[in-house]
Amino acid sequence: MTHKPASSPLSDVAFSDFDLLPAVRAGIDEAGFTHCTPIQALTLPAALQGKDVAGQAQTGTGKTAAFLLVIFQRLLRDMPEKQGKNPRSLILAPTRELALQIHKDALLLGGHTGLRFGLAYGGVDYEKQRKTLQDGVDILIGTPGRIIDYFKQRVFNLNHIDVMVLDEADRMFDLGFIKDIRYLLRKLPAPDKRLNMLFSATLSQRVMELAYEHMNEPELIRIEPDKVTADRVRQAVFFPSNEDKMRLLIGLVREMGEGRIMIFVNMKREAERVQDFLEANGIHARAISGDVPQNKR
Structure with a gap:
């Protein structure tokens, strides 16, 4: 080797x-x-x-x-x-x-x-x-x-x-x-x-x-690689209960301000649920999954 x-x-x-x-x-x-x-x-x-x-x-x-x-x-x-x-x-x-x-x-x-x-x-x-x-x-x-x-x-x-x-x-x-x-x-x-x-x-x-x-x-x-992650990447881990996840997410999104944010989930229906929750709280969001045509993604 x-x-x-x-x-x-x-x-x-x-x-x-x-x-x-x-x-x-x-x-x-x-x-x-x-x-x-x-x-x-x-x-x-x-x-x-x-x-x-x-x-x-x-x-x-x-x-x-x-x-x-x-x-x-x-x-x-x-x-x-x-x-x-x-x-x-x-x-x-x-x-x-x-x-x-x-x-x-x-x-x-x-x-x-x-x-x-x-x-x-x-x-x-x-x-x-x-x-x-x-x-x-x-x-x-x-x-x-x-x-x-x-x-x-x-x-x-x-x-x-x-x-x-x-x-x-x-x-x-x-x-x-x-x-x-x-x-x-x-x-x-x-x-x-x-x-x-x-x-x-x-x-x-x-x-x-x-x-x-x-x-x-x-x-x-x-x-x-010399470094596994870039110097400017800040990493944090949270362990909320299922009931608190959305409240925590809303708080983090609002704390981050006007920048663009990507949120990853493990299922298509979960992406749609997160989108609906964000929209209901006045945060513009769109879900992307395999159902969305490539040219629209």
């Missing part, structure tokens, strides 16, 4: 230290990158040699570029004579926002590769996404549910997946996607027939069980 504190935003390792293909190097140069972040410096040597990687890294550490560069290098190095329509790499993300960000980074870093990128996530035109995937993609980026939808409709198959990436694995558990993840992973070629990369803010027991079940002896990489 490789362990490194995230004491510096960049390492002494330069991208020029790696034997990357010209098309991959061109994307790095265009993005203005010269030196690796700690997660990149530890991930690239292992993954470029074909070793599976399970990395602990927070958002903003450069992990996306790490796995994208590995994917580009591997797919271009083993490019088939005839470009097929089915994806050769699968990147799974827990949210549409993360999928969109990965796609944006892929377009920047992979602009000289000639590889085709496809997106699959909910809340947008279903048929438009479907047509793009039917036309053929090399790298499929998306959320588990929408990818399963298209897979079951035979829009594509997963028999040719050579690189699998599971990003923010801990969030997959938190959001209840783990059954979908396991379903998709079982539809891929065997773990030893593909390269696997997993990234997570924490390498908890449940994340590691998933890694050992669906990966091929992954190398563990840990990048520890």
Whole structure:
């Protein structure tokens, strides 16, 4: 296991230290990158040699570029004579926002590769996404549910997946996607027939069980954050009775004044109940749940 504190935003390792293909190097140069972040410096040597990687890294550490560069290098190095329509790499993300960000980074870093990128996530035109995937993609980026939808409709198959990436694995558990993840992973070629990369803010027991079940002896990489929370975040815990919760909430909201406030609850009907209670006490509030269309959220 490789362990490194995230004491510096960049390492002494330069991208020029790696034997990357010209098309991959061109994307790095265009993005203005010269030196690796700690997660990149530890991930690239292992993954470029074909070793599976399970990395602990927070958002903003450069992990996306790490796995994208590995994917580009591997797919271009083993490019088939005839470009097929089915994806050769699968990147799974827990949210549409993360999928969109990965796609944006892929377009920047992979602009000289000639590889085709496809997106699959909910809340947008279903048929438009479907047509793009039917036309053929090399790298499929998306959320588990929408990818399963298209897979079951035979829009594509997963028999040719050579690189699998599971990003923010801990969030997959938190959001209840783990059954979908396991379903998709079982539809891929065997773990030893593909390269696997997993990234997570924490390498908890449940994340590691998933890694050992669906990966091929992954190398563990840990990048520890300097601080778990930001300096300006004030944290407090209250233990009210159920009868006192709403009164306490009203008091806290009024104490905080005019700023915007987010309140998280565990069920849709609870969100609606809190909204009604706040509105009845003269506090403007709106509940957001899966029933609200994405464009209205």
